[in-house]
Amino acid sequence: MRVFYAALFVVLAFAGQASADVAEVYDFATRAEEQRYQQLISELRCPKCQNQNIADSNAPISKDMRDEVYRMMQDGASNDDIVGALVDRFGEFVQYKPPLDKRTIVLWAFPAIATLGGLLVVVGVIWRARRRGGEPALSAEDRARAEQILASQSKSDRQR
Amino acid sequence: MKRVFLFVPLLAALVVGVFLFAGLGKDPTTLESVLVGKPVPEFSLESLDDPDVTLDRSVLEGKVSLLNVWAEWCPSCWDEHEYLSYLAKEQGVRIVGLNYKDQRETAFRFLNRLGNPYDTIIFDPKGTLGFDLGVYGAPETFVIDAEGVVRYRHVGVVNEQVWRQKLLPAMNDARGNG
Structure with missing residues (x-):
């Protein structure tokens, strides 16, 4: 158990280290300003590391970008x-x-287009089912054949 | 009528396939520079050689030049340096250096060891001009026309292939005889 706690301690210590690399200390006048800053840096993407936002990235360019965001915020x-x-x-x-x-209208409209397309398909399926609702699924001839097949099937089962 | 609908999935797959195939050869790490077609941002920075000399964007005017962003700490800059020297000496290309987030001492060590192909070197220890140019990783090389307008940006090492296929055509274009 002691080993477990030691390991846990090590892991937690390094976890703290990893996030401390990124966080610079900035002073904000209000809590709202700080939240605005956090919001901004989480929505901006690091050009160097591509799939990280500048809040998470350790790249020097991300630090420059965070500095710029902070500086511009202080300038109002x-x-x-x-x-x-x-x-x-x-x-x-x-x-x-x-x-x-x-250029991005298709991108933004795509979820709506896809939903609408899906709805049309569903409506089409329902509508067709309704229209066919009056007539039986099998014609009299088909039904007779099906019964014959089932009958011979159960007969052969019994013989086994 | 109904049979026509059977081809819808095939058609959709073809459209998606064409889109994806077109994207396959692209290098996702190269970004278009938004500065292409715009003048080099205003700056006022020291010359690397002489702290008393202040340089501004007029150093990039008058002649079509390359603006090469480099630093001693950047490994690829060591790789491309020989080719830049060749361009400056053998091809007569005017190259302006932007020493990016470096120190004078280490920058001089680099130049003393590898030679100096630069016409002028702008010293940008804090990377402010680099930031305004949208530099996200040295080395980067910009083609600047005689009016100081950015014509092309290349991210990564300059070698013969890059020169022939990208920088030279952009420079010829900037000179007006493309």
């Missing part, structure tokens, strides 16, 4: 200004949320 810039300033330098790639414009 709005979220759009801050994201815009970084997009002007690094391109739209740094935004996890692509802006809604002509």
Whole structure:
């Protein structure tokens, strides 16, 4: 058990280390400002490491970007200004949320299109089932044949 | 009528296949520079050679040049240096260096060992100009036209293939005789 606690201690100690690498100490006047900062850096993507946001990334470029976000916030810039300033330098790639414009309209509309398409299929299936509802699933001839097959089947079962 | 619908999945698979195939050859780590077609951002930084000399964007005007972002700590910069020297000496290309997040001492050590192909070197220890240029990993090389407008950006090592296929055409284009 003691070994377990020792191991746990080591793991926790290093876990703390890993996150401490990233977190710089910034002072914020209010709690809301700090949350705004956290929100911003979690929505911006690191150009170097590609699949990390700048909040998680250890890359020097991410640190520069966090510094810039903080500096602009202290200057009273709005979220759009801050994201815009970084997009002007690094391109739209740094935004996890692509802006809604002509090129991205298909991307944004796709969930709605897919849902609508799925609904149409479902409606079509139901509608067809309804229309066919009046007539029996098997014609009289088919039914007679099916009964014959079933009868011979059970006979052979009994003989076994 | 109904048989036509049987081909819908095949058609959908073909469309998706074409899309995915087109994306296959792309290198996801190269990003388009948003600065292409825009002037080099304003800056005011020291010259690496002389702290008393302040450089601004006028060093990149007057002649089509390469702006090469480098640092002593960047391993690929060591790799490409020989080819940059060849371009400067044999091809007469004007190369402006941007010493990025480096120290004077180590930068000089690098140049003393490998030679100096640069016409001028901008010293950017904090990486401020690099940040404004959208530099996300040295080495990066920009083609700048005579008006100081960015024409092309290459991320990674410059070698003969890159020069022939990318930088030279961009430079010819910038010179107006592409």
